[in-house]
Amino acid sequence: MNCSRVALFACFLVLGGCPQEGGPNKPSGRLQGQVVGPGSPRGDAYVFLFAPSEGPPRGQAVPRYVTAVPDLRLGTGDARFLFAEVNPGPYRLWGFLDANGDVDLSVDVLAQPGAGDWLPAAGVELEIPAGSVVEHELTLTQRRRHDPPAFRVTGEGTDGGVVTVPDSLLSLTSLDVEAEGLGLLRGEEARFFVRLVDRDGDGNADDLNGDGVPELFPQFFLRFMPRPGQTVPMQTDGGPSQVIVPLVINPVPFVPILQGDVTREASATSLQLFVVPVAQAVSEATDGGQVLTPLAAMPVGEYQLWALSAEGAFWYIPNALGARDSEVLHSQSLRFEIVRGGSPDAGNPIR
Structure with a gap:
């Protein structure tokens, strides 16, 4: 058995990264959109911006920006998310829906999806220009089994x-x-x-x-x-x-x-x-x-x-x-x- 393969998908991921701060004279961009799931999903949705090609399931990554859509809002049909001030540049959009409330972004091993949670099929690579508003949905199509x-x-x-x-x-x-x-x-x-x-x-x-x-x-x-x-x-x-x-x-x-x-x-x-x-x-x-x-x-x-x-x-x-x-x-x-x-x-x- 080739045991060296154990590392190939290791994601040393902590989803509690702090957002980058833009300087006072540095124009920022804006990303907004909707979390789209099957039927009427309930739970807290977490949305992340990673550096290009980073983030799950690709490997080690700490998100540059984090936001959330709470279950209370999702329950009213409001699934909008917003990153109001983002340093311009390329990013990778990813996120998931915590269907049973056991995610805790402040705890390393609990800052990840679990059984029943919804995820996207893949992350979305996008560009956020300075002074612009970018619209993009986060579509959740896969349900984690375990x-x-x-x-x-x-x-x-x-x-x-x-x-x-x-x-x-x-x-x-x-x-x-x-x-x-x-x-x-x-x-x-x-x-x-x-x-x-x-x-x-x-x-x-x-x-x-x-x-x-x-x-x-x-x-x-x-x-x-x-x-x-x-x-x-x-x-x-x-x-x-x-x-x-x-x-x-x-x-x-x-x-x-x-x-x-x-x-x-x-x-x-x-x-x-x-x-x-x-x-x-x-x-x-x-x-x-x-x-x-x-x-x-x-x-x-x-x-x-x-x-x-x-x-x-x-x-x-x-x-x-x-x-x-x-x-x-x-x-x-x-x-x-x-x-x-x-x-x-x-x-x-x-x-």
Whole structure:
């Protein structure tokens, strides 16, 4: 199984970005339109302006501007949105309708669509000239089937608040994760939805390295969070690359259910994961895709554990929920460290 593919659709997205401010002598543009959904949609609609070619589902992005159409207005038939003062230039328009009220733009992992929410088929690339008013609809045609893959890590070694993983190629590290809605996701009962990966859409499950084990969603990886002074590979534009360490799902329970059919889906309340001890740098290609470069060693330090669903929804730990004074949310503060050495003395509570 080619585990490097886990990063290809990772959207390190926080939908709470602050709008850019125009200078006092800089003329602004204006964007206005309607949120158009099937039938009479209800819920709060969130509308975003990203930089060109950025935003979901394309990759890492923070919106330049954010506005909303509250459910109270939608209920009266008023679906207008407005960006009153926008720095002139190209943008990408995107948004969604929160049908069940569980989106929270102030919380990293809750700032995304969930089960039952409506999205556009794609973002809209547009130009906003200085001093002009641009009209454009945001048409919502696709309904998200499942909630984000919210989870907690279980098992011996999690009570201390830190899970350590050795960097040794000879050490096999496994983690057990349970689906957990935390009382915050209202779309459906918390479950993992497992399906075969078919990135090229040819109807066949992806097995990129020919080992006979197909790729599976949801995909998991550890994302390196460098501290000051820790270096990472740089991209051609001078920005830092993301560094990830893949994990793979134990496929045994799902092979007889999926039977090689990319249209089938299995649900599970828990998964067993195995760490693949090879770090990879994720950088952007000239065509907008991503390039994965294996590193000679896994960087020692702090990581986040990410899950990515087939629909592009995500979850990671630790997250902002873990900072709340709540026993229910304590699992979301769990930290992950890769340590030097492969012996139990180096610290590896979950094996």
